[in-house]
Each structure stands twice: as structure tokens, then as C-alpha cells.
Amino acid sequence: MAGNFRHLRIGVLAFQGDVREHIHVLEGLGAQVVKVRRPEELGTVDALVIPGGESSVMDKLVRMFGMQQPLRDAIAAGMPVFGTCAGLIMMSDNIVDAIAEQESLGGLHVDVRRNAFGTQIDSFEVQLDMPGVTKDPVPATFIRAPIVERVGEGVRVISALPDGRIVAVEQGNLLGISFHPEVNGDSRVHEYFLGRVAQYVTEKKASI
Numbered sequence: 021m022a023g024n025f026r027h028l029r030i031g032v033l034a035f036q037g038d039v040r041e042h043i044h045v046l047e048g049l050g051a052q053v054v055k056v057r058r059p060e061e062l063g064t065v066d067a068l069v070i071p072g073g074e075s076s077v078m079d080k081l082v083r084m085f086g087m088q089q090p091l092r093d094a095i096a097a098g099m100p101v102f103g104t105c106a107g108l109i110m111m112s113d114n115i116v117d118a119i120a121e122q123e124s125l126g127g128l129h130v131d132v133r134r135n136a137f138g139t140q141i142d143s144f145e146v147q148l149d150m151p152g153v154t155k156d157p158v159p160a161t162f163i164r165a166p167i168v169e170r171v172g173e174g175v176r177v178i179s180a181l182p183d184g185r186i187v188a189v190e191q192g193n194l195l196g197i198s199f200h201p202e203v204n205g206d207s208r209v210h211e212y213f214l215g216r217v218a219q220y221v222t223e224k225k226a227s228i
């Protein structure tokens with residue numbers, strides 16, 4: 021394992037979705053992990069993971085628990101956030117096919133399309149190049165996955181499928197990925213994120 025992440029306190033937004041899988045990978049990398057459902061819990065973490073699941077349900081729960089504004093504030097304040105699949109949808113400024121009343125948190129300047137590969141049968145796994153994130157390709161599992169249809173200012177495309185569809189982006193401290201790096205027993209994408217968080221925490225301390 022490359023970094024030492026013991027000093028990092030990582031929140032996983034724990035309303036819905038594959039919370040447990042993310043916790044497993046993050047703890048395996050040595051980070052302290054807490055489930056986040058309340059503003060007080062969000063206030064204790066260095067960074068946040070928004071898991072995969074169902075974005076419309078997650079959105080409802082986020083609003084019901086009074087977490088929409090605190091999460092928007094945290095993103096605006098520069099907190100590193102890593103969203104996978106539904107998590108990417110939650111971070112996006114615009115959901116082109118949002119279901120009625122569905123809102124996102126926004127912050128990540130992209131347009132995203134939900135279920136872009138069709139329905140459940142269109143779950144698949146590929147080996148994906150992620151230059152700048154990992155040296156070798158990562159196994160990427162797509163489950164009713166979204167794609168990024170437009171990237172705005174300051175957004176870097178990290179990975180695209182061979183046909184050009186964008187499946188991973190980064191904008192400052194925000195990392196959004198269409199697939200599920202937490203389900204393959206491969207922790208390299210999380211390790212990359214924790215490396216970014218470590219850098220952020222060091223810079224934040226230096227500026228105080």
C-alpha cells in the first residue's frame with residue numbers, strides 16, 4: 021500500500037446504497053471511517069464518499085434528514101468528495117433525465133444521464149484505463165450506470181469507454197465515477213482518492 025491514511029477521517033453518506041462495500045475498502049486502506057447521516061457527523065470528517073444506489077431515493081432521504089444544504093455547503097467549502105454511480109449523479113450540477121422532483125446536490129459542473137446503458141441487463145464489467153489515477157487498467161463494474169454527457173469549466177475527464185463515453189471526471193476536490201470500484205476487491209481508485217484527501221488535509225493545516 022502506498023500511503024499512510026491512518027490520520028484521515030472519511031465519511032460515507034449512509035442513507036442508502038452500497039455503504040458497507042465502501043467502508044470495507046476504506047478501512048482496508050487504513051483510514052478511519054464513519055457513517056454520515058447528520059450535519060454533526062459531516063462536520064467531523066475530512067472527506068466524504070457518496071456511494072452507489074438509487075439517486076432519486078438518496079436525494080429524498082438527504083432532503084428528509086435536512087442534509088441537502090449542509091452537503092452543498094461542504095462541497096462549496098472544498099471538502100473532497102468521491103461519488104460512485106448514484107453518488108456521481110448526486111454531485112452533478114444537472115441530471116438530464118431526472119425523475120419528477122429529483123434534485124442533485126450539484127457542485128460538479130457536468131450534465132449526467134442516469135441509466136445510460138439501459139436497464140439491469142446492461143450491467144457489465146470492463147478493464148478501464150484511468151491515466152493519472154492508476155498505472156494499469158482497473159476492473160470497472162457498471163450497474164445501471166450513468167454517463168457524463170457534458171463537462172463544464174474546470175472538469176477533467178479521467179476516463180472514457182473506447183466509444184468515447186465519459187465515465188470518470190475530476191474537478192478540484194471532486195471525483196465522480198460512473199462505475200463501482202468498491203465491488204471488485206481492487207482498492208486503487210480509493211487509494212488515489214485518499215492520496216488527494218491527504219494532500220488537502222496537509223494544505224489545510226499549513227494554511228491555518
Ligand SMILES: NC(=O)CC[C@H](N)C(=O)O
Nearest residue numbers: 072073074075105106164
Ligand atoms: N448502481 C447505481 O448506483 C445505479 C444508479 C441509479 N441508476 C440511479 O439513477 O441512481
